Amino acid sequence: MIPVNADRFLADLHHLRSIGAAGVGKGVVRPAYTEADIEARKWLAEQMRAAGLTPHFDPVGNLFGLTEGPSLLMGSHSDSQPEGGWLDGALGVIAALEVARASREAGGPPISVVSFEDEEGRFGVTTGSAIWSGNLALDKADTLSDHGGLTFAEARTAFADLAGDFVDPSRFTGFVEMHIEQGPTLDTSGEQIGVVTDIVGIRDMRITMEGQQNHAGTTPIHLRKDAFQALSAFSTAINDRFRNVVTPSTVWTIGHVSLHPNASSIVPGKVTFSMQWRDGEIDRLGRMEQIIRDTAEEIAKARGMTLSYGPMLGLDPVKMDETLRAALSKGAETVAPGNWRNMPSGALHDATNVSKLMPVAMLFVPSINGISHDFAEDTAEVDLVAGLKVLAHAAAQQ
């Protein structure tokens, strides 16, 4: 095993937290391309150099710490949500730094480090790794803008004076990302480590149903074409019809609802809502889509309403590489015997994009109360160190 230094790892993690510290608990405010994010990346680049790695910024701010010759790549992202936790992606970056540094000191295998930019999607979705992997073209990304109207092209000029070319992915033999779980599974079961089997696929679309806006006093119930009632009937029906199709880890969410005109005395004539569903099996995602479309059409027809769909966002599930995953499992069994599990990742990660370029694997540590993307996000120190050691075990097997 690579002799990682837990104290040095924790000290670096707390130093990174201090850059953009929110002043509320351990929270951080370090969205992509903000001053805090830029300062954090410059500090990370120094730590990489001090560890004997060559820091390299690409044109969008992805920061690599490179060894000479082929290497295993480890890391995650150091940008945060507008109100973020201190661990999130930062944990995976600092853990990778410590493993690479300790391996170098001990004459172990070559490990390179990465902090991808804008994983939290100020502009796109996992923007930096999406561009690097070719999932998102740079010229298309440049036209995206944040909620304030700033374009990606403008934002990424923050790194213009530091930026070199995109890194050739063929220099890496694989990618391992450590991350907090961001859900309640490990915290509930009391286990220390999750070895990810696959990152679930996502389907997300907007559905619009249009009926007839009317006076809520003078329009009898049987003559209404009420958009809220249609939405409610749709949700009830799919909950029922999904039962024969889903597994306990399948999820679906109606998270956004926009009623028109949204007034208490008017029968709502129109609703637009989000329908998102996630699963590890591409076939199941397709069967769920069919149920959604059939049910929406049935309900719209029965109620005399028109139905339309926005564009569907689709990200296919990604299976973790068997060799890298076996190395993580072996490490988990050494560090936390009988106290770890295989599990899917319900959240998207940079590893989804990187899987287009090379073998990938991921490991999770628990999130206390399942909380993330919140100032209250935290993980017990003993679990952070356990995760670091599993990562070091897996690296040593390369």
Place this chain on the structure above:
Amino acid sequence: MIPVNADRFLADLHHLRSIGAAGVGKGVVRPAYTEADIEARKWLAEQMRAAGLTPHFDPVGNLFGLTEGPSLLMGSHSDSQPEGGWLDGALGVIAALEVARASREAGGPPISVVSFEDEEGRFGVTTGSAIWSGNLALDKADTLSDHGGLTFAEARTAFADLAGDFVDPSRFTGFVEMHIEQGPTLDTSGEQIGVVTDIVGIRDMRITMEGQQNHAGTTPIHLRKDAFQALSAFSTAINDRFRNVVTPSTVWTIGHVSLHPNASSIVPGKVTFSMQWRDGEIDRLGRMEQIIRDTAEEIAKARGMTLSYGPMLGLDPVKMDETLRAALSKGAETVAPGNWRNMPSGALHDATNVSKLMPVAMLFVPSINGISHDFAEDTAEVDLVAGLKVLAHAAAQQ
């Protein structure tokens, strides 16, 4: 019968429409206290004077055309919605003017006329008649403001130079209001006249359910406290439980929904929605309220959510006066034999407030396609004239 002049009535109705004409179909834009509303009221005052009535503005802009001595009061309101139809309340004001004028010419019974101010609720709900009837205190009304922040106290200065005292309601023997139906019942049945049996009561409240906001990828379905799912379950349950309680003319509406944080990738943690219900029987309104509260509590409890209620708006149902209603029914049977019906009013009207002061009754004429509060609002001319004649018949019986 009082010999009303249909041509003069229609000419006045079209003249009133020209004041604030929207330029779209027959639509008008004449909200309370706007220039168009003030101009319309000054024109109405002239017509009243020409008809031998004494025009009188009260402190909030309610315009009366008074006879000497006791009289039956007829009328409605001449303000419109921000995008209104040409008939709405204007029809009842001009019909009352024609009946009063024709009765005076023919030596018939004394009829006074009224156009209440702000029935459409720029500031309150049926504001002008609510103040006159004592349902809304003037000093409280003065603190209300419109969407632009203008207070009622400021708005009503528009009539300061014209305003006299409030009119003593004891000079009137009763109130009869003619109005368009604003719903599809008469248009669907092909009948010309609706004689109103009662104005339904309204209950309206905001309900808030708060669960737990969470990541839509990492939070298993069985661990969620999803506010949208709670709302949908609530709506489904009350639709079912109301079946044994309601009549075909009972209505209930969830017209406003506000989800938080309302994002497709986040399990919604909180929902605030409007629950409004209307019925002619006060007991039924109460039974429905009990079902609503019981169901909301059951669902909140079963899902581990907190439940809270905003203040409840309550307006009790108003029965029409039997004598005045009989006079309208007799008129309807004379003018449109076998082609009229008794029906409740699902909408609120000034008559609701006036019922606190004196006996009231109402009659409806059809709304084409049930449309109102819209530039497309209209009624066939033959039905407008039929309504005028029924009003004249009822007035002649006093």
